[in-house]
Amino acid sequence: MKFSVTVTLKKDVLDPQGKVVQNTLINLGMNDLKNIRQGKFFEIEIDEKDEPSAKNKIDQMCKKLLVNLIIEDYKINKVS
Amino acid sequence: MKFSVTVTLKKDVLDPQGKVVQNTLINLGMNDLKNIRQGKFFEIEIDEKDEPSAKNKIDQMCKKLLVNLIIEDYKINKVS
């Protein structure tokens, strides 16, 4: 089973990178840009047929390693 | 309109970080893990009602700044 995980900074946490990227895009003439948030992305494939249990395992991976829960939020999606 | 962009390393590019993450997860006891790829994630909101044109603008942002086409692939998805 394949899942994707997106990890983004929590709302109130300073995002210096996002700020610089946004300014640069605007300077490059992308005036319609309203907001850009960035984060990390993982595509994870696991050997597990049962969806809830698979999801649970992905959740464990996020909590144990992939996500810094102090400053980041995450979302899991099933891909296939 | 809101889009998400995921950026991943091309297949033939060495990904030391991905390897370390994979090994660490396996060491943490996640034996079912078959494969993990990681990349960047952007959530971009733009002031543009027309979908094709909006998508085109996002594509420009990717090409001009967000993605290093030599080593990275990207995918654009509409969120809302």
Add this chain to the structure above:
Amino acid sequence: MKISDTIIENHGLKKEEYKNIQKILKRDPNILELGVFSAMWNEHCSYKSSRIHLKKLPTKGKQVIQGPGENAGVIDIGDDDAIVFKIESHNHPSYIEPYQGAATGVGGILRDVFTMGARPIALLNSIHFGSPTHPKTKSLLNGVVSGIGGYGNCIGIPTVAGETKFNSTYNENILVNAMAVGHAKKTKIFYSKAKGINKSVVYVGSKTGRDGIHGASMASAEFDENSEEKKPTVQVGDPFTEKLLLEACLELMKDESIISIQDMGAAGLTSSSVEMASKGSLGIELELDKVPCREENMTPYEMMLSESQERMLIILEDGKENHAKKIFKKWDLDFVVIGKTTNTNNLTLKYYNKIVGEIPINALASNAPVYDRKWIKKKIPQNKIDIKKLKKTNLKEALKKILSSPNHSNKSWVTDQYDQMVMCDTAQKSGSDAAIIRIHNKDKAIAVSVDSSANYCKSHPLTGGKQIVCENWRNLISVGAKPLAITNCLNFGNPENKEIMGEFAECIEGIKEACEFLEYPVVSGNVSFYNGTNKKNIYPTPVIGGVGLINKLEKPLNHNFKREKSIIILIGKTFGHLEQSCFLKENYSISEGSPPEVNLLNEKNNGKIVLKLINKNFVLSAHDVSSGGLITTLSEMTINSNLGVKIEKPRKLRNLFEYFFGEDQSRYVLEIDPKNIIQVEEILKNGNIYFEKIGFTQKNFFEIEDEMKMSINELFEINNEWYNSY
């Protein structure tokens, strides 16, 4: 909002303190005012438990331009040059989020230094972790080291020295102390004291977010099982913006626009504005609706308590606003006039023209509570260890244990992650007793080192306090620098516990005695209490950061042996003090007994004469003898030099382990060219210095006559293995 008991408690205020607030205001405070009080009255800002003890430290000397009381201390290094330096702790935030905690610790201390008009030229750090086998240690070590590097490397200031130690006492409470050193022109030092009424108060730097709200109170509260929940208050550092802020401030400082300037550190806008007004005996009025905010709907309470990084408050001379604004715009930084100085002696907070808070400045600063907490003295532990009763070992095995232990292993795993060379003035990187930084475009240089000895301080705080100052002084001498002044970071447990308070009082007494005797004043520092969890406090860990001067840098002196057949001299008397030694700890897990005695008279004499020998160019390499004793010192001198040494058996019959592993103080090992030995001996004899010629350098082997012989390669491997396999 009604101020309930819970609210008061959540602000870290005691009932009596709240009553005091009511008395001062002659009414109940509102929540904003309560927040301001709590920020200013907590331990971190008010020094309420430490102030009466800190007063005892010697802070004067003809080299001192500015002692404690400003953002950083300032000393004179001759000509037009001044050195500005300070150390600060970021322990609690680093335990919660090691990367960001350590990074913002570096950012904060840098601001303290460039606020005073100095360009930072070096960073140091002292980091203490729990036992390597504790499950959290590895990730904390990784996070802290990359956080320190992440910030310093990006902003482009070399991280040149420090210490990395492990001890289970820090399992639940690591220590991250960062020190910054800057160079300024003596005539261009900037202070935080406000002057004049109706002057513009300007906010510059990053926008204000909800970061670290209540951070200062957090830093002053003991950890408990729920401390994980305090996580969202951790700030994120942005070294890129700090670099811009640094350059913009230094640019504005070139002319006469600034009356006073203060970084927003702990308790952000609150403490910076209050400090400036308090030092100038003025009032200050802030229009909070003008504060640049990162998030929507931020309240005045949040703005006053936010600990967002990379921000400064400046009071400008009349008419300089546009000029200053231009500079900050050039560097893409926010610049907003948010208030003015007043003659009311109040902190007046306005929000859309309405007064939302008003507090007398005095009540927040000079009249903040001061406690003379109960404390008890500690006796010198009497247990003597009879070495003959211990399980047999031999010199080689015992030495291997020490050199391969986490605390004595080669630290290049750590230091390779720091840019040590940027700015191109690092004449000596970390690895020796002290780093040497040349003053840009000049012949002179400074030497810097940070040191601590928690085990000694735990065993007998008074001796421990003296010992660290001496060790720090010795480290500077060992690279040929004249020690000038120190900064100190006092990391202790809960001050409400009388034993801990005793450790604090006595360490300070020890520091004081040593500093006075060595004429080595304290010019800045920081206190961090409440290090520990529940009832378990950390060992008392004062950290000393010293700065010394090398008048004319000809060749940086380090501790690597230079040639074959040089004569090795041991300066200072060896008594063989093994209690509290690394030998007993690493080989027998014994950590009882007293620390080695500190004789300040010998310390001073030995140091002065060693410095004299160095200045006369008689010394090829030098190393002080500290933790691990003589044999460890000698092996460190061989490991990176590719030269071995042959040491004769001690002439007087002594216990070999006491002789080689004893940690007696005031000692140095010097490498001397045989052709100079007569002159050297004469100087030593005339100076009344006890010394022994103990052997000579040789190729390839580390050897002790009749006892052991090891190849340098083997020593090197042993010393380099731990970090790489951790």
Add this chain to the structure above:
Amino acid sequence: MKSSVIVFPGSNCDRDIASALEKMQFKNRMVWHKETSLPKSDLIVIPGGFSYGDYLRSGAIAGKSLIVEEVVKAANSGCLLLGICNGFQILTETGLLKGTLLRNKNLKFINRNVHIKVLNNKTKFSSKYESNQILKMNIAHNEGNYFTSKEHLDELKKNNLIAFKYCDSAGDVTDQSNPNGSIENIAGIYNDKKNILGMMPHPERMVDKMISNTDGVNLFSSLLN
């Protein structure tokens, strides 16, 4: 010889390179990134540091700045261009040099002295070095792991465009002597016309005996020829 050093917000080796250039008797100018024209120069240097915080990818944002358009124009008309460390990363982002710099293999910032070997001593940047000369230089980077396509790598080799390779003290190019995982130990490359050099090691840190060694001096004196 006139040189210009481009200063981005976040550059931090700009002062170091300026000192080195001045010491070597270049007439140097600092050029702020917001300037829209370049002073007439024989050599342009993009220094090390963390331009724009190295956010997104190192060098990515600097590669899009206005002054860089001028730099590209100058380089295309033959001006000598040197990118050191972050400068190298920026040059790959502009496309003036091909390939890219990935994160170090060990995922850590690395600062230490390493050995590199001069592979081509017939360029304007290297004529004062011996062929195959071994130099000791300081590296300090997070992303120095050079990567490029197979085709480009062949091209680099065929046209002698590899400037330096990491090696050991005896000059052997080995895996152990590769600090960051760069493909074929590459530490620096030229463009086709050899008027552009990008390198990860810091020659400007190697011009003063008191601080390090003087192995960087000949790079600058080659340029003066």
